Amino acid sequence: MLKHLPVFLVLFQLITAIIIPLIHSLKKQLTPVVVLSGGLINILLSILCLYRALEAGPLFYYPGGWEAHLGIAIILDPIAGLMVTLFSVIFFIILCYIVGVGRDESWYYCLFFLLCASMSGIVMAFDIFNLFVFMEISLITSVALIAIKNTASAIDGAFKYLIINAIGSGCILLGIGMLYQITGFLNLGWIASMIDRALILYPHVLTGVLGLFVVGFGIKMAIFPLHVWLPDAYSAAPVPTSALLSSLVTKIYGIAFFRIIYIVFFPGISHVVPLGSILKIMAALAILLGSFFAITQVDLMRMLAYSSVAQIGYIVLGFSLFTGSGLKGAFLHIINYAFMKSTMFLAAGNIIRSTGRRDIKNLDGLGSKMPVTFTAFTIAALAMIGIPPLNGFFSKWYLVLGSLEANEPVLVVIIILSSLLNAAYYLPVIVRAYFYKPAAGEEFKVKVVEPKMYIPVVILGLSCILLGLGVNWPLKVINRSVTLLMGG
Amino acid sequence: MHIMVRLFANIHYFVSLCLFLIGFYTLLSNSNLIKKMIGLNIMDTAVFLFLVSVGYIKGGKAPIIKNGLDVVYVNPLPQALVLTGIVVSFSISVFAFALIIKLYTIYNSLDTVEIMKIRSKNDA
Amino acid sequence: MKNLIIKKITSILLPFMLMYGFYVLLHGHTSPGGGFAGGAILGTSLVFFTIVFGHRAGERFKPRLVLMFMVSTGALTYIVLGLSGIVSGGNFLSNDNLPFNLGLLLETAIGLVVASVLFSLFLELTREE
Numbered sequence: 001m002l003k004h005l006p007v008f009l010v011l012f013q014l015i016t017a018i019i020i021p022l023i024h025s026l027k028k029q030l031t032p033v034v035v036l037s038g039g040l041i042n043i044l045l046s047i048l049c050l051y052r053a054l055e056a057g058p059l060f061y062y063p064g065g066w067e068a069h070l071g072i073a074i075i076l077d078p079i080a081g082l083m084v085t086l087f088s089v090i091f092f093i094i095l096c097y098i099v100g101v102g103r104d105e106s107w108y109y110c111l112f113f114l115l116c117a118s119m120s121g122i123v124m125a126f127d128i129f130n131l132f133v134f135m136e137i138s139l140i141t142s143v144a145l146i147a148i149k150n151t152a153s154a155i156d157g158a159f160k161y162l163i164i165n166a167i168g169s170g171c172i173l174l175g176i177g178m179l180y181q182i183t184g185f186l187n188l189g190w191i192a193s194m195i196d197r198a199l200i201l202y203p204h205v206l207t208g209v210l211g212l213f214v215v216g217f218g219i220k221m222a223i224f225p226l227h228v229w230l231p232d233a234y235s236a237a238p239v240p241t242s243a244l245l246s247s248l249v250t251k252i253y254g255i256a257f258f259r260i261i262y263i264v265f266f267p268g269i270s271h272v273v274p275l276g277s278i279l280k281i282m283a284a285l286a287i288l289l290g291s292f293f294a295i296t297q298v299d300l301m302r303m304l305a306y307s308s309v310a311q312i313g314y315i316v317l318g319f320s321l322f323t324g325s326g327l328k329g330a331f332l333h334i335i336n337y338a339f340m341k342s343t344m345f346l347a348a349g350n351i352i353r354s355t356g357r358r359d360i361k362n363l364d365g366l367g368s369k370m371p372v373t374f375t376a377f378t379i380a381a382l383a384m385i386g387i388p389p390l391n392g393f394f395s396k397w398y399l400v401l402g403s404l405e406a407n408e409p410v411l412v413v414i415i416i417l418s419s420l421l422n423a424a425y426y427l428p429v430i431v432r433a434y435f436y437k438p439a440a441g442e443e444f445k446v447k448v449v450e451p452k453m454y455i456p457v458v459i460l461g462l463s464c465i466l467l468g469l470g471v472n473w474p475l476k477v478i479n480r481s482v483t484l485l486m487g488g
Numbered sequence: 489m490h491i492m493v494r495l496f497a498n499i500h501y502f503v504s505l506c507l508f509l510i511g512f513y514t515l516l517s518n519s520n521l522i523k524k525m526i527g528l529n530i531m532d533t534a535v536f537l538f539l540v541s542v543g544y545i546k547g548g549k550a551p552i553i554k555n556g557l558d559v560v561y562v563n564p565l566p567q568a569l570v571l572t573g574i575v576v577s578f579s580i581s582v583f584a585f586a587l588i589i590k591l592y593t594i595y596n597s598l599d600t601v602e603i604m605k606i607r608s609k610n611d612a
Numbered sequence: 613m614k615n616l617i618i619k620k621i622t623s624i625l626l627p628f629m630l631m632y633g634f635y636v637l638l639h640g641h642t643s644p645g646g647g648f649a650g651g652a653i654l655g656t657s658l659v660f661f662t663i664v665f666g667h668r669a670g671e672r673f674k675p676r677l678v679l680m681f682m683v684s685t686g687a688l689t690y691i692v693l694g695l696s697g698i699v700s701g702g703n704f705l706s707n708d709n710l711p712f713n714l715g716l717l718l719e720t721a722i723g724l725v726v727a728s729v730l731f732s733l734f735l736e737l738t739r740e741e
Contacts, residue, residue: 018687065697139580147590150590162587582737
């Protein structure tokens with residue numbers, strides 16, 4: 001029965017998504033119970049997936065019994081297991097937060113589970129078309145999760161998100177079609193077996209495919225010049241949505257993209273296109289300019305959104321170094337970043353909810369009014385800057401090591417510079433909150449934050465410390481993933 | 489001359505590329521939201537044309553095997569891809585139109601430039 | 613719509629449209645067509661009916677709760693049918709050792725989902741009028 005695990009996971013999430021509105025329409029009180037137990041079972045199933053992937057190596061699954069070159073292929077390897085576990089945990093904590101806030105909308109939970117199912121599908125897909133379908137599901141559900149707030153700015157942001165990402169999807173689909181045309185397969189393994197011949201016969205078509213993929217996935221990942229949709233969408237979205245989207249969804253596209261690059265194109269493509277350098281330049285620009293944009297923001301949510309633009313740069317940088325340490329850094333940063341960013345978004349949500357203020361300069365003296373929330377925010381911010389015992393430090397450490405291995409000292413300078421920039425936009429918030437007195441006539445009317453709203457934030461903040469102190473545990477799994485990707 | 493002959497033999501790819509670019513241009517250059525959606529749909533259709541023509545074989549029949557007759561079939565896989573792609577583009581356009589309706593009720597305009605003006609006036 | 617001709621013609625055409633939809637739906641595994649195409653025809657005929665005879669008629673004919681129920685049932689049926697492949701010893705959705713024709717049932721489930729989704733989308737989009 002264990003061999004059906006990957007499909008069980010996705011199906012469980014889908015079934016939960018489908019039955020939540022039904023249960024809600026029959027008996028309203030049951031909805032939170034179903035949602036939370038669904039989230040818990042989801043964690044159990046995904047840990048089982050991780051365990052299976054680590055114990056028995058990559059598991060291929062063919063729905064319908066059609067073998068690789070004909071049918072759909074699903075893979076459960078350490079990467080997929082790790083990612084599935086990561087986002088089921090974050091997902092559950094965010095679900096707790098939503099239940100605590102008390103959103104009485106069954107559709108919101110339904111969309112959350114659908115998004116979770118599509119993300120599981122993305123990381124486990126081993127053929128590009130299946131990947132495309134899951135990406136579209138995740139696109140539509142994430143736009144719906146933004147638009148559900150139903151304010152003018154949310155609808156605006158959602159529309160921008162939808163249109164620009166739909167262009168990306170068009171590019172990816174065209175690329176998939178061209179790749180299918182020259183290799184005759186959709187399965188990643190089979191494409192990889194044909195790619196050497198294709199590189200000799202059709203180098204220009206492959207260049208086109210890569211260009212389309214870089215643009216398409218770049219839009220979806222919000223890598224620097226293609227990030228324009230992100231700040232509007234994330235700052236206008238409901239808080240749990242932006243926490244989930246920012247911490248997980250864009251990174252999942254990165255994993256999908258680089259899985260294609262590593263399995264199919266790497267290393268043969270470097271003779272045709274200098275792919276690594278292009279991605280490195282984009283990543284470096286994203287890191288620097290994302291931070292610069294973040295410094296200039298006055299709105300707390302927009303600042304966090306621009307900081308995600310900068311952070312996706314680190315992840316792309318780690319992947320595009322094509323060295324072991326760089327990959328380790330990228331994976332580690334995906335994990336750490338998910339915890340740091342969801343802490344910050346949820347904490348910011350609490351702040352905005354209880355004070356009604358979004359501007360950074362209006363948050364003076366808030367540290368003593370909301371001690372728990374602000375402590376969590378501070379921990380996550382320090383982790384984001386990269387203060388040693390916290391988790392953000394270790395991912396940057398591995399990224400620096402990776403850049404040195406790849407013989408790119410400039411990138412080391414950029415990483416260190418960007419840490420300074422991170423400090424330049426996170427520290428003012430913290431300093432203002434703890435050490436400034438609110439201006440006269442600007443006294444706060446702080447609504448009391450209930451424990452069920454700050455406990456998820458505290459758990460996430462604590463896990464930032466724990467992941468920093470116990471960095472070896474995720475590294476064990478990551479090492480397996482790295483050998484898998486580097487080994488071909 | 490040679491290149492013209494080859495271009496003519498692969499006319500479907502050329503047309504789909506042109507359609508893709510036309511759609512892309514429409515999407516980017518028009519400020520009207522509905523026209524943007526039309527451009528997006530043209531783009532998607534171009535991709536579908538491309539995919540179908542990848543799998544087409546001259547004189548091929550619909551790929552349903554009947555009684556083991558030895559007939560040439562077109563490649564069924566791209567057709568399945570196109571069908572899925574149509575579903576995806578359908579749902580994206582429906583969703584986008586729903587959002588456009590919302591935007592219209594909020595701003596009373598379909599023009600992105602005007603919407604931007606109204607937004608900046610509201611912010612100020 | 614108040615036009616008498618359109619109303620008359622629609623009431624004549626509608627049964628044929630529905631019949632053709634069911635034909636495409638149920639014949640999908642032996643001829644071009646299938647769940648999506650058939651479901652789309654069924655859904656469009658319902659949309660057509662609503663446009664011509666007004667929203668009142670359409671809403672009376674299928675309220676939103678029933679539609680939601682139909683979408684959920686269709687999707688759940690698909691999943692359960694797929695799981696029957698696992699129960700019979702194969703992979704998910706596998707058709708090898710099943711006593712019944714899985715393809716036909718799957719197409720029916722898809723058709724149900726597509727038709728009801730199309731119709732409910734139409735109802736939602738035109739609700740303001």
